[in-house]
Amino acid sequence: MSDQEDVKGPGISRRSFLKISALTTSAPLVLGPTVLEVEGQEVHVYGPGKTPVTLNVNGRRLSANLEPRVTLLDALREKFEVTGPKRVCDRGLCGACTVMMDNKAVYACSVLAIDAQGKQIVTTDGLAPEGKLHPVSAAFVDNDAQQCGFCTPGFVMATKAFLDKHPNATKEDLHRGLGGNFCRCGTYAGIKGAVAQLSGGGQQKGGA
Amino acid sequence: MATDYKWPAADQRTVIGKRMNRVDGPVKSSGRAKYTYDLVRPNMLYAHGVKCPYAHAKVTKIDTSAAEKMPGVVAVLPINDVGKEIFWAGTDVVAVAAVDEPTARDAVRAIKVEYEQLPHLVLDEKEPDLSEAEKSEWYKVALKETSGDPTSAFQQSEVVHEGYYGTPVITHCCLETHGSISEWPDSDHLFVHISTQNVPGIAEQLGKAIDFPASNIHVHQDHVGGGFGSKLGLDPWGVASAQLSKKAGGKPVKMMLDRKPELETAGCRPSARARVKVGAKKDGTLLAWESYSWGTGGVGGGGSPPIPYVWKVPNQQKQHVNVVNNIGPSRAWRAPNHPQACVLTMCPLDDLAAKLNMDTFDFVKKNIDLLDPRSKIYSEELDVADKLMGWKARWHPRGDKTAGPVKQGLGLALHTWGGRGHNSNTDLTIHPDGSVEVKMGTQDIGTGTRTSILQVVSDTLGIPMDQINLLIGDNQYPRDSASGGSSTIGGVSSANFRAATDAKNQLFAKVAPALNAQPGDLEAADGRVRVASDHNRSLSWKEACAKLGATSITAHGTNPGEGDLTNSGVGGVQMADVSVDTETGIVKINKMVGVQDCGLVISPKQAESQVLGAMIMGISYSLYEEKVMDQTTGTMLNSNMDMYRLAGLGDVGELVVHLMSGPGYDERGVIGIGEPPTVSPGAAISNAVANAIGVRVPFLPLTPERVLEALEKAESEGAKA
Ligand code: FES
Ligand code: FES
16 A cells, blocks of 8 residues: 555545644643544544543433543443443343434444444333333333343333334344343343333233 | 141142242342342452363463552452462463453463373263272272162163263353452451352351351342252352452452353253163063263262163162363252263163063053152153153154154153252241241342241231331341241241241230230231221231330241241253254254142242243253363363253243142151252253154264264164174
């Protein structure tokens, strides 16, 4: 690759990278993002060190100073004590940390907190006001779709995102749509029942 | 009045045996339940460990200087100091507590440890030579036993089958990893939040480990994200967090495992392999058993699978060798030893039946007397399972002869477990304002313990479940036992039934004069205390409790105690219907039927969930789970959740559960149900695969490679013949 060739990226070429000018400089302990101008466009560069991060979580604005490497999951759990999303595999494999970001289900362990800024984040904790149950959560309770319950908040979010998008889902759709979430206790029969109840298919098993 | 503690007859039960929602369901499904992993304590530090990369090594040098100088690092603690021997990869050598997790991880990376590597063994495939085994450090002869006269029984056998079978080492993979948060409010008190299935036992174990009085250790846990046997005992990390906190001036230290060490070091179910020979008469009468088995349970050994499992084969000869290796700690894993034993028994017997040209169902019925003392239960269960699966109508001899690459087959297996209620204590208080409080040191690991307790108390006092305040999960409440061995529901139900009965009787004594009756004439039902023979003479529960004046009633209930409220010994039958794609080797579960007895069922909805969960776990270990070890490096190759795969929603097929209850079952009292249904799936699914494709896939999990390998082997043998 020649020096002149552009690298794939958001409009930054290696050549032009040399010409960027720093608009702000760092403070010693907590750094705001350094704003660089790259070919006339502003680019935010975070770190090294802690940087202020503001997230919109369940309708609340939450701010903290975080290292840029902190994931959305860890920021939610450890800084803001929003612990519905669980840390299980921590690498996008199990679904326990599922949250909705701008109405899409994402694995919170696989998004950096700094990248979640400016987005609407909803976790299971925020689905319904305290003391009330969201219909998806309620269907999980009715169908006993939980044992230890550790996978449940992630499953509830995945189910909500899935049904929002596919209100008339078939069984095969369901297997795919919720196939990214795992439960160790073995509550899939209950979860299928909950989805059937929510999508109007009636309960598969149980029922109080 | 002497109290006769007896579960109410079926027509007297109001809440016991009813399908109630899980009481902690809402808090869990709304994400508000706080598990140990979720807690953030003020000024909390985060701890991580430096992991030994070798399966067997001695620590020769530790240099923590760089870590100690890092800003944000508060305490550094050697766990396995210089000179210590390490027995498996992933073992913590040094732990670090820092102001946040990124700093703790950086500090871990900055610590330099040197090791002297020692020889290791992590595999168990090789059949140990018995005479060598007696001398080798890697093998321990665990069992040598002969009963009856196997030699002449094999001579009398008209059909003999010999085979080789096995199950791998699997890991618990609790979704909430192991770990705890420890803090010292002052130097005389230690407060621990811990992810455990043994709230009552942790303080003593921890006290012993750090030489500190157990009575000064407060242990608390609201919810636990799975245990399955791996969270019965205290871990080195639990000890380390307490010591780190002490070093850090008492600040809370949270030390939770990452997924990789969780899979490597937090517990496993031992493997089991065996050469088995079985013999029968032409009519199917089972005569003789011979087995040579081995398996690994790590350095501690793994016990020996009780084979022949469930069957009292009259003539037996068996030997078992423990492979002592460096694979990680074996720990109780839902029905320890039974799933392996079931595979090693039910698979060879299924092969024998095939050789006899018999339906396995008929073979079992033919030998039903050998299933003593549960012959009758198994026989009834087989009939129920037959109906639910349509076994008799659909069974075909080995090898689905229909056209096409996808073959279908049926398999069955039997299992057993004890499940008697454990030692349990409860304090039940009725307050003059009508409120009721139950306190006990037990925990709810997902069984539905809270729900069962409330169903029993509600049924006995005649008040709604939500009127009872239940406090559990703390070692300052009356001492209970660990949740293990399916002993919890029997234990807590019995203790609470006795306490509620006693409290009720004390209340009746206070209330009787107001109703112009004798205490023995009263009953508590529908939220009222009333004269049993004249419901017009009654007080609301609140009015009745007001008669207590200023004094609450506290009744202590205990198990064991008067009356046979819990029992042990259950039987279960499972059937599997599978499809096998003979081109890809992929096994698909179409349907599974689980028929289970468990005595009196307190919470049918939760009990069914237990059985369903166990069957799903069974599907998971039958098709996917295996701890894959690399002999060269001594490490686990699949210590993450993409390579250590659990069954997902689309993998389980249709699941049908039937609980045996009612007359003949209920009178036995409450018996635990967690373990037994975990046992049969391995053998039932393996047998179904053999029925489908006509050949045995000898090892679990039944991966595509193993299925294809078995098919190829059969083909080449067929070509030779
Ligand atoms: S923790 Fe995020 S997917 Fe597993
Ligand atoms: S309920 Fe325990 S992991 Fe799903």
